[in-house]
Amino acid sequence: MEKEIKISGVTKEERYISLLSQIESLILYETDLIAGLSNFSSAIHFGFNFFWTGFYLIKNSELVLGPFQGPVACSRIAYGKGVCGKCWEKKDVIIVDDVNRFPGHIACSSLSKSEMAIPVFDKTNEIVAVFDIDSDKLSFFDEIDKKYIVQAVSYLSHLF
Numbered sequence: 001m002e003k004e005i006k007i008s009g010v011t012k013e014e015r016y017i018s019l020l021s022q023i024e025s026l027i028l029y030e031t032d033l034i035a036g037l038s039n040f041s042s043a044i045h046f047g048f049n050f051f052w053t054g055f056y057l058i059k060n061s062e063l064v065l066g067p068f069q070g071p072v073a074c075s076r077i078a079y080g081k082g083v084c085g086k087c088w089e090k091k092d093v094i095i096v097d098d099v100n101r102f103p104g105h106i107a108c109s110s111l112s113k114s115e116m117a118i119p120v121f122d123k124t125n126e127i128v129a130v131f132d133i134d135s136d137k138l139s140f141f142d143e144i145d146k147k148y149i150v151q152a153v154s155y156l157s158h159l160f
């Protein structure tokens with residue numbers, strides 16, 4: 001049986017469950033886009049000590065860097081380019097186990113090893129942004145991360 005990975009004695013799933021209730025209360029009554037996205041990035045980033053966590057917002061046919069936590073990152077990404085641009089094009093979650101094996105990956109730091117990009121939809125189900133998480137560990141992201149981050153991102157739709 002696969003060994004369950006625990007961070008500070010807590011499973012990934014347990015950590016997401018408590019993080020989600022924190023995020024729900026942080027976001028649900030917030031109406032300002034920047035305030036909501038900033039706190040959302042921070043809660044996820046420090047909840048898991050990710051390497052980089054943040055938003056790219058769709059503006060004038062490209063992705064433009066939004067609120068984030070972590071080192072400086074590229075500020076613009078074209079449609080279909082890199083992991084984030086591909087996520088925008090497919091309107092679906094992309095999990096990359098090893099960024100060096102993803103054709104066209106945009107490297108903002110050599111310390112980033114694996115990545116997950118999640119589309120963000122507004123109230124009318126239009127894609128409006130991409131939420132991107134980078135880990136400094138290979139193959140960090142799995143179906144558990146996908147399930148909980150997709151749920152967390154759905155709390156943001158009223159902000160757009």
Ligand code: SME
Pocket residue numbers: 052073074077081082083084085104105106107108112115132134
């Ligand atoms: N790696 C991303 C670029 C954004 S950074 O990881 C913060 C990509 O390939 O789209």
